[in-house]
Amino acid sequence: MGTQPEPSSTPRTALNRERVVRAAVALADEAGLEALSMRKLGQRLGVEAMSLYNHVANKDDLLDGMIDVVFSEIDLPASDAGWRTAMRQRAASVREALARHPWATGLMELRTTHGPTSLRHHEAVLDCLREAGFSIENATHAYWLLDSYIYGFAIQEASLPFGTPEELVEMAEIVLPRVPAETYPRLNEAAAAALAAGYDYTHEFEFGLDLILDGLERLLDSARESGATVH
Amino acid sequence: MGTQPEPSSTPRTALNRERVVRAAVALADEAGLEALSMRKLGQRLGVEAMSLYNHVANKDDLLDGMIDVVFSEIDLPASDAGWRTAMRQRAASVREALARHPWATGLMELRTTHGPTSLRHHEAVLDCLREAGFSIENATHAYWLLDSYIYGFAIQEASLPFGTPEELVEMAEIVLPRVPAETYPRLNEAAAAALAAGYDYTHEFEFGLDLILDGLERLLDSARESGATVH
DNA sequence: CGCTGTATGCTTACGACGTAAGTATACCGG
DNA sequence: CCGGTATACTTACGTCGTAAGCATACAGCG
Numbered sequence: 001m002g003t004q005p006e007p008s009s010t011p012r013t014a015l016n017r018e019r020v021v022r023a024a025v026a027l028a029d030e031a032g033l034e035a036l037s038m039r040k041l042g043q044r045l046g047v048e049a050m051s052l053y054n055h056v057a058n059k060d061d062l063l064d065g066m067i068d069v070v071f072s073e074i075d076l077p078a079s080d081a082g083w084r085t086a087m088r089q090r091a092a093s094v095r096e097a098l099a100r101h102p103w104a105t106g107l108m109e110l111r112t113t114h115g116p117t118s119l120r121h122h123e124a125v126l127d128c129l130r131e132a133g134f135s136i137e138n139a140t141h142a143y144w145l146l147d148s149y150i151y152g153f154a155i156q157e158a159s160l161p162f163g164t165p166e167e168l169v170e171m172a173e174i175v176l177p178r179v180p181a182e183t184y185p186r187l188n189e190a191a192a193a194a195l196a197a198g199y200d201y202t203h204e205f206e207f208g209l210d211l212i213l214d215g216l217e218r219l220l221d222s223a224r225e226s227g228a229t230v231h
Numbered sequence: 232m233g234t235q236p237e238p239s240s241t242p243r244t245a246l247n248r249e250r251v252v253r254a255a256v257a258l259a260d261e262a263g264l265e266a267l268s269m270r271k272l273g274q275r276l277g278v279e280a281m282s283l284y285n286h287v288a289n290k291d292d293l294l295d296g297m298i299d300v301v302f303s304e305i306d307l308p309a310s311d312a313g314w315r316t317a318m319r320q321r322a323a324s325v326r327e328a329l330a331r332h333p334w335a336t337g338l339m340e341l342r343t344t345h346g347p348t349s350l351r352h353h354e355a356v357l358d359c360l361r362e363a364g365f366s367i368e369n370a371t372h373a374y375w376l377l378d379s380y381i382y383g384f385a386i387q388e389a390s391l392p393f394g395t396p397e398e399l400v401e402m403a404e405i406v407l408p409r410v411p412a413e414t415y416p417r418l419n420e421a422a423a424a425a426l427a428a429g430y431d432y433t434h435e436f437e438f439g440l441d442l443i444l445d446g447l448e449r450l451l452d453s454a455r456e457s458g459a460t461v462h
Numbered sequence: 463c464g465c466t467g468t469a470t471g472c473t474t475a476c477g478a479c480g481t482a483a484g485t486a487t488a489c490c491g492g
Numbered sequence: 493c494c495g496g497t498a499t500a501c502t503t504a505c506g507t508c509g510t511a512a513g514c515a516t517a518c519a520g521c522g
Binding site (some may be wrong): 269270289290 | 511
């Protein structure tokens with residue numbers, strides 16, 4: 001077709017690191033992290049496993065690349081909308097990305113090194129908080145608090161085996177008989193209420209997030225009261 | 232020696248599920264989860280790998296047992312000290328257990344089934360909150376919020392590669408040159424402050440926890456105001 | 463006492479894994 | 493045209509979880 005490439009004997013489009021990493025992300029999304037092997041990934045790309053090592057140092061390097069993809073899908077906090085809405089948007093963006101790639105939280109625990117995408121992200125969040133008037137210490141507190149909550153929520157959401165209300169009902173039918181109301185009355189009343197109301201993760205997430213943001217706002221106000229932050 | 236056991240040809244103490252699981256926990260603590268293989272575990276117990284399958288259905292079953300051990304190390308909330316101190320103690324207990332076994336958070340994501348120890352734990356926490364006057368919905372909110380924070384914090388603590396102030400200084404020397412102050416000013420000022428103050432995870436953890444508990448207390452008060460909860 | 467499960471251990475073997483080492487091919491700049 | 497570089501393939505090693513089969517030792521029972 002074109003004039004330069006497609007030299008007749010390499011039918012497949014050229015392999016490169018990005019294509020390898022993206023295919024790995026797609027494979028992990030579809031089949032889970034434990035199904036991601038170099039051989040299966042090669043198969044998916046029409047290539048032998050060892051050929052992947054021309055584009056990726058080893059499997060850990062591949063996993064690092066996958067983490068970077070996830071980070072790149074997270075919106076940086078908007079700088080023009082006030083810290084609170086910026087933090088809300090970022091939190092939602094993180095949760096969406098982690099829900100899209102349920103394997104990501106598990107990976108981020110193992111791979112401790114942070115790529116430039118991750119660093120840029122951290123920098124932007126800290127900057128947003130500092131610009132809003134948080135002291136260095138309080139910005140650090142706020143960051144730990146928000147990230148702990150967001151990641152912890154994403155993990156629990158990912159490990160609970162239902163996403164839709166139908167799956168919730170389905171799972172309740174299987175699990176609840178093993179949780180008799182006599183020994184676990186509190187679990188049962190909570191489960192009954194959740195089933196009746198049609199449980200919604202997003203609503204649950206935002207409830208906790210707003211409670212935390214309220215606390216941070218009070219922290220900011222009381223710090224302002226007792227002496228302005230250097231800005 | 233004794234009259235009944237020790238029939239001269241089985242020198243080692245009898246193997247059973249508990250000994251296998253405990254050895255697995257110890258091995259994972261020392262060498263990490265990725266070093267836990269059935270062969271190495273057998274070696275540690277003076278036994279071939281396949282012999283372990285007489286006491287454990289398969290590796291997943293072993294992992295489930297390990298999770299149960301971790302849960303059994305977590306103190307149930309005290310029922311006689313008020314919900315706030317009970318939640319504080321439980322939170323500290325969870326964090327300690329997860330810090331003692333850094334592999335636990337990673338496992339709990341994968342193994343979604345909950346054993347009786349886990350169920351009992353959930354029940355006790357919910358009961359504590361309900362007794363304190365939280366509505367069913369608010370107790371559920373509080374549980375999600377607290378657990379998300381605790382687990383998220385534990386994960387970040389485990390994945391950050393330092394535990395002592397010395398290790399922090401050591402790591403800073405390695406990492407900071409790769410995080411230039413011109414492009415990452417906020418990260419650098421935060422790192423500098425943490426280095427100067429001697430960063431303390433426990434302090435950081437309790438700061439966020441107290442902020443959350445403050446928020447929950449307000450929630451409880453405002454619910455009390457607008458009409459008592461059925462109790 | 464011997465007979466007979468049953469519990470517990472060991473050996474061997476299979477297929478999948480990550481990846482080191484060596485080889486073949488196809489392109490590009492001289 | 494020629495040599496180097498990039499990319500792909502083949503083969504092979506050690507490790508993994510575990511299925512299948514075999515050995516032994518003990519308990520209950522006649």
